[in-house]
Amino acid sequence: MIHFNADTRTFNLILHSSYYAFQADADGHLVHLGWGPRPANSDELLISGNAGYETSNFHRDQQTRRDELITFGDVVYHEASLKVNFPTLPATLSPEEAPHLPIRDVRLRYVSHTIVTDARPGLAPEHGQPTANATSRKTLRVLLQDPVQPFRVTLCYRLTPEHDIIERWLELENSGDAPLTIEQCSFGTLHLPNGVSELTSVAGAWGREFTTQRERLSIGLRIIEHRGVLTSHAANPFVLLNRPGQAWEESGTVYFGALAFSGGWRIAVEQLPSLDVRLHPGYNPVDFELTLPPGKTHITPALVCGVSPNGWGGASRRLHAFAQNYVLPRPPRQPAERPVLYNSWEATYFDLSVAGQIELARKAAAMGVELFCVDDGWFGGRRHAHAGLGDWTVSRDVFPDGLHPLVAEVQRLGMKFGLWVEPEMVNPDSDLYRAHPDWVLHFPGRPRTENRNQLM
Template sequence: MNPIAPFYTLAYADSELIFVTHSGRPALFYWGPKLDLLMHSFEQLAAEQHSEPPALPPMPSNVSLCPLLGDGFFGHPGLQLHRHGLAWDAAPKLVMVEKDDDTLGFASRCDQHDLELHHYIKVCAAGVISFSTEVINLANDPLFINHCAAATLSVPEDFNHLMTFHGRWGREFQTYRHQHRHGTFTLENRTGRTSHDQSPFMIVHESGCNENQGKAYGFHLGWSGNYQLRKEALAIGQNVVQLGELLMPGEVILERGETYRSPAMYASFSQTGLNGLSQQYHRYVREELKKRVPISSKPVHFNTWEALYFDHSVPRLLDLVERAAAVGVERFVLDDGWFKGRNNDLSGLGDWEPDPIKYPNGLGPLIDRVEALGMEFGLWVEPEMVSPDSDLYRAHPDWALQPSFTEPTLARNQLVLDMSRREVQEAAFQSLQRLLTQYRIAYLKWDMNRVIHQPSDTCGRAKVSLYVKAVYALLERLRKAFPTVVIESCSSGGGRADFGILHHTDRIWPSDSNDAIDRLGIQNGFSYLFPSAVMGSHVGPKKCHLTGRELPMELRAGVAMLGHMGIECDLSTLEETDLGVLKSAVKVYKDWRWLTMQGDFFRLTVEDYESACQFVSPDQSQSLVSYALLDSPARILARRLHLVGLSELKRYVLRLVWPQDAALQAQCARLSRTALSGKSLMSRGFDLPQLLPCSIVMFSITAIDDVH
């Protein structure tokens, strides 16, 4: 066994992490731009490891990856455990380190209390670093785990600005900024899913950091259950971030030889502002998804929900199929209402076979017509749920999660199945397998329409952690059996959006709101962590059923083009003018999805009554910029919009690609006749046309030659 070195480094691109081991506990010493290691002697590193504050015991200057109560750490411990009230003061010491080019593993052992602690760190694609922690029980007595963070990391003391993401159903991913200098900032989620209320993602940055400059760290817990995020500014001067699963009492009890491994935390560091941080996360996600579904394969959807709701009939559906194909749709998705007894949200969940009254010949004739018109077929399912009024529940009422002392409480008229039970998971798999074997289904919209507020089995044991892992296992089993089926994660909109679920799915539905104005804010917040390639974005009805707001087709379609485009309105009721606009939008999306799905994404800095973003190709030869005016502007003259991400050494020509309105095209014709340098477009910008509120414009920016 090699001796343990005083420090270890993980380097990537222009950054590096340095971990120190002098105290017998691995700790993050530094994370930032690459340093000259020759300037740091072992003696210097050792001298910086301990301090002795007044009236306090000596303590390491660097907080360990897992600070413990027994260490005298005054912040939140990274690990809380006990054996029937004893062994809370476990103190594992580092015994082994394993390292290769992009991974680092620290193994520690506590002989007094017979347990091991392992930390796993990996440099993933695009400078995203994953951290996780594992506990192993080596004793005969059970080990109760109350808390085990993925990691506890120190950040520089002057990084006291926070950005977090909050919201509600229909208005997810709203951005909030905080200044945090003292005490503890905590976010906790107990909904049993990622939640609409907040996201397991926070950004910590220095003063003056903005979208395009400054240093920032991102911290995301890839977990679809309960969690806690914490930033602590301790009085002794330590600035600490900690993320982990939020465990309920008794959720994790380890018998001898059993292990608990935390969900992974995905952290990243940017020297180029918040856009740079987002782009690193985006590249990581795209790299992961390339293993399954080509990013360029993002067909235009038609989803039946807001056209039909539960009112299904084969003739009406066949009419929608014809109309969808004529518009240019490439995937037709049959949403809720297709299965046995499902005439409203009071019944049917769990009985996953076509309703014999609505579909007397099954789904086959509908699928045949969909495919004959050149489209794929997709289907909505909610396999984790059961309706009390269903054959499944009447046969197996004990399969639902429920409190041990009272009747379960319904939410959206449904209960949650205990997916951790092998027979429940097997029944769910068999139902899905029958559907996917009997019918040619290319896509599943996997929904989860309620929180888990009574996460108990019939014995009274809390099961959120086991439940989430069981859902992951079911998805993975389904993927192996049907590797070409594309799966979307939906949870009444954006209630289950995180890297944990995204490792098993291909697309996220960010919100049930198709209101284009609200969607711009939702999609803006979503973009800090997720790329547009996994963001479902649909053209809703003229009058949004959530907000009652009526918006023009040009805006609704333009906003949908910024993500994975779909349509979710009754095509049979569209006026001919709107239908023509929609057809044009579908063509524009198809022309540019190679860039919007794979290019670098930038948020542009504008006023609150505006929204703007930009996509840039890797070679900087092509770009697409979108600008929306949401309300009456403060200025009389149109805005001058400053671009980003272009090459200063190239000349570009701008062309209005959306909307295809003759008057606007005439206003913008001058742009296509004048070549402007990238430096000019980024420093001086270009003048937008005069717009009315609730308008959107998109411009292509094409390099024609180099600046001479």
């Protein structure tokens, strides 16, 4: 449920066992009020509005105010979620101010809000297939405007109440006549209750993937990031946070967040001297620049976040259920459970033959396998790892009569047939690369960068 109190300009997002609340204060700042578990079987709105924050001679309110989107501007010197370069002067300034260009000061104020059922984040799954749950979900869209610059930001909150999930993303709009440059962009700012300072993340390498890292935050900035073009076992865009010593596998309050984005990403976790904890999850600002032309809007991917009152395991189950019901494709004829799969790679590597694969298929069928997959080596000149990748035609050296005899036998045994492919990679020693060397990622005039004898 999304509830708005017009008198206090307070928003309450009520989910199955958690809530999230914020308020447009008297000056138009969108200020976070609270996020956490709510009493079971209670329909009461937990927060009616009181956007208080610390002010003193030593802490300006801009440093401790819990803005729903912390922007680079004013005198904010802590981490910001959004930095923008404006190439022109606001209309209120005289031309004498031009030496100060570009201007990087962003100050957003509340304008209006709407509740819709058809909003989608950027890079949302477009697999064209239905999902297990096609129920429309409500999205709160809160419009903010810079008072002097032609720049508008819509903060989006899509609720999946049964899984205690909120998807957050931004829509950045250039309403002016000159291009803007986005220098840094998180998909929102998350504020955690004071004392939530134990951080869990996962990282690793081949053979030790998803190694749990659990640490106590200190004052300052902790960066979890990946600078490549895809998420890997080296780092994963996912975090858990809880009070130290107060969460376990099946109990305790745990906050969680995951990015629905697998490019260059970063999650910045900052603990202030006041012991407030903030998260800035989004695009990695390293070598990042997004040009926003006049009249255009950029929609970021989503930050998927929530609260579990059932420990780390409860957080995992909420994310699993969310992905299974709302993200993964579920074609009408697809069985409820994935088929049991056998992959031939470890048994044969590149030493493929029709007879050998049929022998493996018969053994797999006897074990109850439902999908038999032939791995690397079935195509082109791919007899080893140094050549042939990218030439996706059946090798007549390995399968003189094509794949049909093997496919027919696999199907006769009652299994489905599958093939391994890696379409994004190519060997330099391949017909594809010799015909189209310009197709791979490279810097002009530089040697191509190889990894595992492959180019991308």
